[in-house]
Amino acid sequence: MSKLGTLGARLHRGEIGYDFVGKRKIWYGLSILITITAILGLTVGGLNMGIEFRGGAVFTTEKTSVSVDQAETYAEEASGHDAIVQKLGSGGLRIQIAGIDTGKSDEIKNVLAKDLNVDPEKIAADLVGPSWGEDIANKAWQGLVIFMILVVIYLAIAFEWRMAVAALVALIHDITITVGIYALVGFEVTSGTVIGLLTILGYSLYDTVVVFDSLKEQTKDITKQTRWTYSDVADRSINGTLVRSINTTVVALLPVAALLFIGGGVLGAGMLNDISLSLFVGLAAGAYSSIFIATPLVADLKEREPQMKALRKRVLAKRAQAAAQGESVEEPVVEEEFDDDEDATPAVVGPRNQPASRNRGRGRPSGKRR
Template sequence: MFQLLKNDISINFMRWSKGAFLLSALMIAAAVATVSTKWLNWGLDFTGGTLIEVGFEQPADLPQIRQSLEANGFGDAVVQNFGTATDVMVRLRPRDNMNGEELGGKIIEAIKSGTGQNVEMRRIEFVGPNVGDELAEAGGLAILVSLICILLYVSVRFEWRLAAGAVLALAHDVIITIGIFSLLQVEVDLTIVAALLTVVGYSLNDTIVVFDRIRENFRKMRKGSPAEIMNASISQTLSRTLITSGTTLFVVIALFTQGGQMIHGFAMALLIGITVGTYSSIYVASALALKLGITREHLLVPEVTKEGEEFESMP
């Protein structure tokens, strides 16, 4: 599994490329099947609903408010501070059998009975599903446009085979993350879209570091097959990849466990995306470029003939 190449220990990652492709294909197929059957659990940002602003005399206890609402049949309510510690915003899914005033009254009564405080309702609004549809479309377009821009950038910066490998690996990360969210029915809101875009940027940065070393080694190492050079390049950047991913995951795990309900989904998306992205940077992106037939000649700098040389070489 280990071989000595240019005085460096090189791990034969490409040896496991077929197994990695099979695993990735199974995960993507499972993700597509899950999304097709269970779809996504869209949050209020996408489905629309009722927004209620509530004022307290003293700083609000958000966990206590959530418990009181859940006890009164409003377990889907999203509760968060709005401005100061005494201002609270409650968001709920649409209720077909209840108008806005009736719903607001029930929410106020549930909060009063659960907290024992005097509560003032300051504003109540209804957000229609049309706004949610526009947000869903804009979020999907943002991810798609980012992948296309990445494809163009890497094609110019490196080579189209590497660009294809990078973009397919990024799509691989996003699809698997979305599939896990569909499987667990985690509520998807705008913070999840932001997390997916963050995962795309993080995974791309890791992949670019590996590709830069691959290009450098293709030009420096005159001996060795493309697979051996890729193994050496990934091995040389492996410590950087693991240290960066490890330190980032420490922070994300802290957010996931201690960050509270409001950023739980965001932290979960980062946790899954960074883990899958690290795997794809090592086993998927480079292996895909290798399968597309990349060779040393594709990455060599073309020689530029100096002006007049062609005339000097003529008989």
Template sequence: MSTIHTQKKSRGTFNSLYTGEGGIDFIGRSKLWYWITGILLILSVLFIAVRGFSLSIDFEGGTKMNMPAADYSTEAVEETFTEATGVTPELVQVVGSGDARILEIHSERLGDDQIESARLALYEEFEPVNSEGVATPDAIGNSTVSESWGSTITERMIIALVVFLVLAAIYISIRLEREMAIAAMAALIVDGVVIAGIYAVIGFEVSPATVIGLLTVLTFSIYDTVVVFDKVRENTEGYEHSLRRTYGEQANLAVNQTFMRSVSTTIISALPIIALMVVAVWMMGVGTLKDLALIQLIGVIEGTFSSVFLATPILVWLKNRSAATKRHNEAVAAAREGRLDDAEEVLTPAVGGKRTVAKPVAPEEPGQPGGTWRPGRS
């Protein structure tokens, strides 16, 4: 009997989240979400200002050399490279796993003579082999990007981000109400700043693939926010003429009703990204895929947080500043205290000067406490 009871309780809990009856007070804890967001924003801006970003050679220009990693020591490779070129590399790292491990050397832009000297010195010291198992200097590859090319890429990255934000603002302004559009853009900006702050804190390299991934996850964030706001708009339609719930309570109900959908979408989105990181990065050592997968994993999690815990509280705050919503909140409070006449006096008039008043929900069961709605009760 206890097992059956536990199973029913478990199913009831999840079902209550899906149906919006779970009563998680997202809006009531708005200050907590604001504090968390504020701390993240402050830390992100500080780290961006102090540490900056670790830009790939595609943005800064420079030279990257690579060879099969084998069991070479990164310190020994760095020393050999420095002695051959007179330049200390900015980064020496091993990516991938097993036979696919690659050793990469990042440095400032080198001349052709320096690159050739480094290639010969690395070959003489470590004798790397090619895919056929033959030791040859050709097993050491290199790529160079000029500073002018890097500045062009940087300029185009900035243009792409600005165009994206403008198009996103236009779309949600048409698609949503004014307050919803403001809240959605605020949450989107928070996403961008926090993700950038994470990259500055940890020192992840920013590459063109990172920018592509950022645009992708910002789009995901907008999508998730629009889904939540669609439900908010459905729940709050005509709320001014009803004493059933306040705007904030209707919005909170909408977040409850879409919460499990957002979580499920995040998990489903994260699984292939994690698979990409494990297979393509850890096993194959494909650096470009690593950059793409990493930004998407971070962005999907952050986007879900902002759409569920930030966008709707901002929307309710904006709505509660309007005179109509203030009057409605007063009317609902008066009705719950049993002062229906006073509630009618402050409730927004309907068309034609008549008032349409929906009384608070009366209890349907003898043991149910009294006609006042609380989060989690339908």
């Protein structure tokens, strides 16, 4: 078995673990810091909205020897507006001019063809009216709000309202960070960006629901025992699904990174930049929020319940009594290096089944009687 597979099995059985919930204030503080930075980026720089939302025209040319900077100058002189020019993998140019009157597109195209020394018939023009762009923006916001409402309703029914609230906070956290990164780096917000945002919300929700499902299963009769608090079992749920979350996130990030750094950076494909950045940042933020934000927040909310307060009091009293009598106290979570040392002392994270006997069958070849 590989080291990662062995690690995942040991985490799932509770033999090793990390105290995610106990250190939740660190994760909250880090998320608040990142979120504030993202909001400042939005406030100061704002979003670079594409023509889908502002209206304008996009001209795509055939292969030309004119540089991007020179083409940008030609486009601004021809239109009287700021222009964004991108080099395409085919050697052509993608010239985007926002805020122009679509009725002047033919005139601008002819001027560009002359300046770039290309055939006007070989320049493709895509026009977007400002009213259509505004309608697209409104539809995008409506879709996002409807998605959030459906998520809260589903999680409240399938699990409970506290988990629904925690998942909603995690989703808002992911969206804010992703949009803030767009504002900070100046990438253009297009319809591809909206598609990417909705996609990463699904990924983030998937990881969160996996942990919530494990937590729900392990806390069915939690008040009938006095060994573990709700936070202890929440830690087990995170640790038990940790490697799975890491694996799914890394596998999803690899092709997205190829789109962002190779497709967008090397080949210069405009739409790939828009959708791949939102996917890359959103997937990473979603994996982080599922582990470090959503479940610890659920534990915080649950620990406020009278039943869970009473349970914590009983658990701590029992541990204190055991320590006073010199008995061995099972700590719910023990931080240790995630290695494959078979002699390491196991740590228990939440309830788990103990083997019936480790000495049974020893000394017998293949379990046969002599």
